Amino acid sequence: MIEVNNLTLFGKSHNLRLDIPALKFYSPGITALVGHNGAGKSSLLRLMSGLEKSNTGLVSYLGKDIFKDFESLKEKIHLISWNLELYQGLTTKDHLKLIKSVSKNWSVEIENALLKDLSVPPDKRIDKLSRGEQVRFRLLLSLPRKPMVILLDEVTNELDTDSRRIIFKKLDSYSYDTGAQVVVATNMIEDIERYATDIILLKKGKVILQGALDNIKEEHKTNFEEIIRIYERKDLQL
Amino acid sequence: MISTFMFLFKQYWSFFLLCVIGTAFGIYYGGIWSFLPFMFLLLFFYEWNIAPRKERTWSFIESLPLSFNKRFIIRVILPLSISIIIIFLLTFFKKNKELDFLISISDAVRISSLFVLSSILARSLSGFFAWIIFTYFLSYLMSNYFLYEFVVFILSLFLSYYSLSEKRASKIKTLVVPVFISMILLVSGNLLRVKIYELCLSVPYYNLQITVAKSLLKERAFIGKDISVELLWNRNDSMTEPLKVVIPSHYNDKLLEKMENVILKENYCTQICHVLGDLVSNYSKNWNQERLEKYLNSERVTEQIYALRVLEGSSQIMYLPRILQLVKSPEDEVSAMAIEVLRKWGDIDLYQFPSNPIF
Incomplete structure (x- = not known):
């Protein structure tokens, strides 16, 4: 389980990007990380994947500092983001061949199941793939390696409904089959309502709402979109 | 990978x-x-x-x-x-x-x-x-x-x-x-530069040896920085100026020998060979006579030329028979250098030996 304790992160111009005293992510299930642009979602995901170091505090996985122990944890924590590109001039086959050859615990069963369910083109140049195909291909590069934490940084936002449905269903079943944590940064309310089990609402680097989605909806007796508006208004009033 | x-x-x-x-x-x-x-x-x-x-x-x-x-x-x-x-x-x-x-x-x-x-x-x-x-x-x-x-x-x-x-x-x-x-x-x-260079002279790779030898020569590594000058008066003639002989504070003949072993390996006396000979010729008091004689008596042109170059700095006549032999050498450079040495000695003491048949 990933835990965040006393986290602060400052930007290059010393602006406060994140200020989170405590945060826990639960598995199995999909946690939706919600917030406007600039709320700090991508920054939080980068810290959780060990790519960035916080100014203060700790982001840990099973008690280990994710940044310091990046080399040993990177096989367990995968980040899928448009900021992490594939080689556009090479093909899906090239990328898959490379990953399979260097991975020690590649699961052929998961690979075959994904090839069947995700309909990824087997030998197509990356720059010729559609957005949906690219996201599905990235899942194909990730899931057979059996990560325990999968972080998606707004990769599903621009996809059509069918693509999103396939991806979320796959992530959901993977999470329940393996006990993995899935954290998806998204603003698609429809996806959150349908697939998320927990939500974290970020605003200006702070967590203004966190909890199981069903409990939150029952407490407020309204839909999730309205809940977000309530909390954002509450924050403004404060 | x-x-x-x-x-x-x-x-x-x-x-x-x-x-x-x-x-x-x-x-x-x-x-x-x-x-x-x-x-x-x-x-x-x-x-x-x-x-x-x-x-x-x-x-x-x-x-x-x-x-x-x-x-x-x-x-x-x-x-x-x-x-x-x-x-x-x-x-x-x-x-x-x-x-x-x-x-x-x-x-x-x-x-x-x-x-x-x-x-x-x-x-x-x-x-x-x-x-x-x-x-x-x-x-x-x-x-x-x-x-x-x-x-x-x-x-x-x-x-x-x-x-x-x-x-x-x-x-x-x-x-x-x-x-x-x-x-x-x-x-x-x-x-420890000089010591390291000295060690490199023993490495069996000629390119390294010659590079190191050049560096040692450039630094005059085998002689101390301080020098003293001894004046040698001519017993027979008190009117002429005395000869000045340079004596360094420190003279590492072992290092010089190692440098000579490398520099004199070539088939002809290169520029570095001449430069070394010129330098050594200044310190006649410190010469290793045995080795000098060995070079002079050698059949190799490089060593002959080197020895003659060194002997140019001698304040007295040495190894005259051999030098006279080298005057007749088929190698032009050897012959010319031998004559040059004799000319210099001719200036030093004309009366000690009978007149030179060459002149």
Whole structure:
């Protein structure tokens, strides 16, 4: 389980990007990380994947500092983001061949199941793939390696409904089959309502709402979109 | 690892090809064409380390289940090796220049180390050039020190390691200790330079031996810095000025012998052989007579010329029969030098020996 304790992160111009005293992510299930642009979602995901170091505090996985122990944890924590590109001039086959050859615990069963369910083109140049195909291909590069934490940084936002449905269903079943944590940064309310089990609402680097989605909806007796508006208004009033 | 190299080769094959073709052009045509491979090399470093950071493609390699050391090999050691090979070939096969293995290798290692470090530190093309200029300037400040190329190489590797690790690596192990070791290396290298050169004279590699011998000769390593002058009066003639004989504070004949063994190996007396002979001729009080006689009596032209060159500094007639023999040598240079020596001695004491049939 990933835990965040006393986290602060400052930007290059010393602006406060994140200020989170405590945060826990639960598995199995999909946690939706919600917030406007600039709320700090991508920054939080980068810290959780060990790519960035916080100014203060700790982001840990099973008690280990994710940044310091990046080399040993990177096989367990995968980040899928448009900021992490594939080689556009090479093909899906090239990328898959490379990953399979260097991975020690590649699961052929998961690979075959994904090839069947995700309909990824087997030998197509990356720059010729559609957005949906690219996201599905990235899942194909990730899931057979059996990560325990999968972080998606707004990769599903621009996809059509069918693509999103396939991806979320796959992530959901993977999470329940393996006990993995899935954290998806998204603003698609429809996806959150349908697939998320927990939500974290970020605003200006702070967590203004966190909890199981069903409990939150029952407490407020309204839909999730309205809940977000309530909390954002509450924050403004404060 | 091989699969990773093949993957990257597939991506970057055009740059490898450019570097190879550019190097071939540079070696074959020389002159201004030598700049071509350097430009392609800079482009290669930019495409290998800087552009992927900007295009965010390198993150795919970072995300692979490869250890940090393997990624270090891919990002630092591999381009460094390619660069060393290219620059070495260019400098070694430079048109109209003498082939010098050691200078080429040291230039190649030094320049490649600075290129690779700059490509790791830079975030853009302009930054890359700025880092090259800055690091080159820093290395230039150390250029008077012995072994400075080695220090540049070590520091570049460790700094690259630290930077690539995103500062996860221990600062003490990857920064402080290498800098400390480099300083010790520079200081002790300079203090023990002559000893190290002396050791290198024993290494069975002629190119190294001759390079080291030249350096030792340039520094006059076998004689002390302080000298005293002894005046030798002519017993027979108190009216003429005395001869001045130079006596150094320290004269390392063993080192001189090692230098002679290397320098006199050539089939003819090279310029360095003449320079050594000229230098030794100044210290007649310290000559190893036995060895000098051995050289003079040798059948090898190089040794004969060297011995004659040394004897030019003699204040008294020595080995006259042998020198008279060498006057008749079929080698013009030997004969001319023998005559020159006799002429000098003719000035010193005409009355000691019967008139010279040559004159």
